[in-house]
Amino acid sequence: MSKDLTRRELMRRSIAAGGLYAAGSLMPVSSMLANPAAGQSTPQAGRIPATIVDGKVVQPRRELPVLHKTSVLVVGGGPAGTAAALSAKRLGVDVTLVERYGYLGGLATGGLVLGIFPLYDRNNKQVIFGIGEEMMKKLDVLKFGIIDRNKAPIYPTIDAEAFKYVLADMVLDSGITAYLDCWGVDAIVDAKGAVRGAVFESKSGRQAILADVVIDASGDGDIYAAAGAAFEKVKSNIGLISRIGNIDEIDMAAGRGSEDPDAANKPLTGKPGSGRPSRGRVSDLNGHAGNSTPALHVNWLNMVGPMGDALDVADLTALELKHRRATWSNVEKLRQKKGNEQVYLAETAPQIGVRLSRLLEGVKKLTVPEIRSGAKFKDVIGYSGAYANAPEFQIPYGSLVPSKVENVLAAGRCISTDFEVGDITRLIPVCWVTGQAAGLAAALCIQDKCKPRNVSVAKLQNLLRQQGAYLG
Ligand SMILES: Cc1cc2nc3c(=O)[nH]c(=O)nc-3n(C[C@H](O)[C@H](O)[C@H](O)COP(=O)(O)OP(=O)(O)OC[C@H]3O[C@@H](n4cnc5c(N)ncnc54)[C@H](O)[C@@H]3O)c2cc1C
Numbered sequence: 001m002s003k004d005l006t007r008r009e010l011m012r013r014s015i016a017a018g019g020l021y022a023a024g025s026l027m028p029v030s031s032m033l034a035n036p037a038a039g040q041s042t043p044q045a046g047r048i049p050a051t052i053v054d055g056k057v058v059q060p061r062r063e064l065p066v067l068h069k070t071s072v073l074v075v076g077g078g079p080a081g082t083a084a085a086l087s088a089k090r091l092g093v094d095v096t097l098v099e100r101y102g103y104l105g106g107l108a109t110g111g112l113v114l115g116i117f118p119l120y121d122r123n124n125k126q127v128i129f130g131i132g133e134e135m136m137k138k139l140d141v142l143k144f145g146i147i148d149r150n151k152a153p154i155y156p157t158i159d160a161e162a163f164k165y166v167l168a169d170m171v172l173d174s175g176i177t178a179y180l181d182c183w184g185v186d187a188i189v190d191a192k193g194a195v196r197g198a199v200f201e202s203k204s205g206r207q208a209i210l211a212d213v214v215i216d217a218s219g220d221g222d223i224y225a226a227a228g229a230a231f232e233k234v235k236s237n238i239g240l241i242s243r244i245g246n247i248d249e250i251d252m253a254a255g256r257g258s259e260d261p262d263a264a265n266k267p268l269t270g271k272p273g274s275g276r277p278s279r280g281r282v283s284d285l286n287g288h289a290g291n292s293t294p295a296l297h298v299n300w301l302n303m304v305g306p307m308g309d310a311l312d313v314a315d316l317t318a319l320e321l322k323h324r325r326a327t328w329s330n331v332e333k334l335r336q337k338k339g340n341e342q343v344y345l346a347e348t349a350p351q352i353g354v355r356l357s358r359l360l361e362g363v364k365k366l367t368v369p370e371i372r373s374g375a376k377f378k379d380v381i382g383y384s385g386a387y388a389n390a391p392e393f394q395i396p397y398g399s400l401v402p403s404k405v406e407n408v409l410a411a412g413r414c415i416s417t418d419f420e421v422g423d424i425t426r427l428i429p430v431c432w433v434t435g436q437a438a439g440l441a442a443a444l445c446i447q448d449k450c451k452p453r454n455v456s457v458a459k460l461q462n463l464l465r466q467q468g469a470y471l472g
Contacts, residue, residue: 064199064208068177070096072442073211075184075198078106079428080412081217082167083131083435084442085176087467088215091443095176096209098200100183101351104167106219106412108428109160112241112349114293114300117155118385119429121392124152127383130469132432138166144294159294179209184218187227187408194406195227213442213452214408217435220310221358221414229402230361234419238316239305239353240323244331246342247289247299289334289343298346301327303353310357320352355413355426362416363453364398371421379457380471381464382433387424394472395425397460400438401453407445409452411438436469 050059074085077099085097107113116136121127136156139145145162148154171178179200186199188208197210216223221231290301305323308315331345364377370393371384377396386392399416400409410416411434413426424430440463441455448456461471 064206067200067204067207067209068096069210070094070177071212071446072096072215073098073197073209074215074217074439075223076106076217076219076412077104078217078219078412078431079108080431080435080438081106081215082171083432084215084217084411084439086170086174087131087436087439088443089174089176090467091440091447091463093443093446096211097171097176097178098182098184098209099180102180103164104171105160105163107351107353108158109164110349110351111353112160112243112300113353113428114157114160115155115291115302116158116428118387118424118427119155120152120385122386126152127385127392127470128429128433130382130432130464130467131436132429133468135166138170139163147292147294157291157293157300162294184223187223189227193228195408198223212407213445215411215438215442216408216414217411219354219413221360221410224360224402224405224408224410225358227405227408229405229408231358232361233311233358234356235307235309236355236357237304237306238308238310238319238355239303240320240327240349241303241353242301242327242348243293243298243346244290244301244334245298245344245346247297288330305353310354316352323352324348356419356422358414359419359422360410360414360416361403362399362410363401363403364396364416366396366399366417366421366425368418368420381437381460382469382471384424384430384433387427390424395430395433397437397441397457400434400441406451409438409442411435433469436467437464440464440467
């Protein structure tokens with residue numbers, strides 16, 4: 001397969017493979033007429049399988065159908081991506097949101113990460129508002145949607161199904177174009193190296209979405225990495241969260257909301273619903289019973305897990321299997337305690353708990369000395385609350401903008417920070433902050449016809465305030 005395939009050659013091969021194209025349609029005539037149940041083959045248009053050339057697997061060059069054209073493309077429908085899409089859409093620009101799974105919320109729903117912290121500064125004053133606060137307000141009016149709202153220093157705990165519902169409702173009512181079950185696999189980059197969209201795989205095959213600005217909210221920086229942006233690859237603790245039922249007999253000794261791996265050695269405040277994780281290793285859940293949730297008699301069970309490479313499918317697979325086995329054993333162990341005989345495993349999270357994988361090399365990298373010293377930034381876009389031993393701190397817009405590649409912004413847990421700061425900026429409320437700012441910045445790029453690095457910071461801050469964000 002030494003030369004590129006022409007469209008004519010592509011057609012010839014497809015016809016030879018049994019398909020004929022209807023005029024103006026990518027659907028083979030045979031597939032329109034065929035009843036798949038009758039067992040006829042329906043080769044997919046334009047698809048030429050990979051082949052083996054000189055012992056190497058080679059994928060032929062091919063033209064991709066354009067699924068959609070948009071102004072702002074958001075890849076990833078987690079806390080950062082949904083906040084980005086919703087905030088951008090409110091500026092009246094055309095927004096498309098793409099998510100690889102069949103629901104929105106990312107780790108906050110599919111990962112069963114139910115504790116929402118850090119929301120407060122050292123004096124227990126809330127410092128994160130904006131679109132995240134709006135989402136929590138919507139959860140608040142639902143029965144069993146959220147507990148422990150406005151009870152600082154206790155952090156709120158949400159219900160995953162309620163949050164899926166709230167996000168579906170907000171996105172459906174917003175006018176955003178959404179594609180679920182659609183996995184971003186590549187960036188589209190023009191001759192000057194600027195990002196022009198992304199390539200997706202779904203049951204419809206491999207398709208392109210063209211965009212003026214892309215927001216990478218995949219958590220793993222999949223799109224900015226594919227576009228050639230510089231990043232740091234990191235390993236982090238990978239856990240698997242679960243929910244257990246019938247736990248009303250259990251003593252729910254719980255700590256202050258913390259993902260600190262050493263949390264178990266620190267004094268506890270005994271407050272329920274604050275999301276303290278179980279200790280480290282795969283098989284080390286050890287009868288841990290978790291923290292309360294909005295659902296009655298149901299606890300969520302956080303897990304730190306061992307360090308792993310979230311960009312290595314073998315690592316992910318091994319951990320998924322071991323964690324699910326360990327969680328089942330943990331519940332069996334719990335049941336052996338007197339009074340816990342009826343405890344059962346309600347569910348393990350559909351998706352594994354990856355904390356950090358790629359950290360962008362941005363125009364500005366946020367560092368530990370800066371957050372410890374309370375650094376102030378001219379391009380502040382919001383705050384993180386106080387967490388573990390760190391005080392509340394400002395987040396600069398530059399941490400969302402890649403140092404080199406144009407037309408792409410990062411939001412959520414893959415922004416530009418050093419590892420220790422990333423361990424805080426990855427938390428849900430902070431992802432709401434960076435998501436909302438990325439969405440508004442992308443919308444400003446469209447309105448002002450500029451690149452993300454040239455966005456007017458004054459305008460961005462003004463818009464953030466108008467959308468209820470706290471900038472100090
Ligand atoms: C075990 C664990 C416990 C945690 N505990 C807490 C806690 O108690 N409190 C707290 O606030 N935070 C906690 N966190 C952190 C928090 O849940 C996440 O860091 C946060 O959800 C990150 O938001 P995000 O939007 O950046 O990424 P994610 O939530 O990971 O969302 C990214 C979305 O993008 C989608 N996606 C990924 N790749 C692609 C692709 N290529 N194409 C299309 N879609 C894609 C994913 O399916 C997902 O929906 C915890 C995390 C873990 C792993």
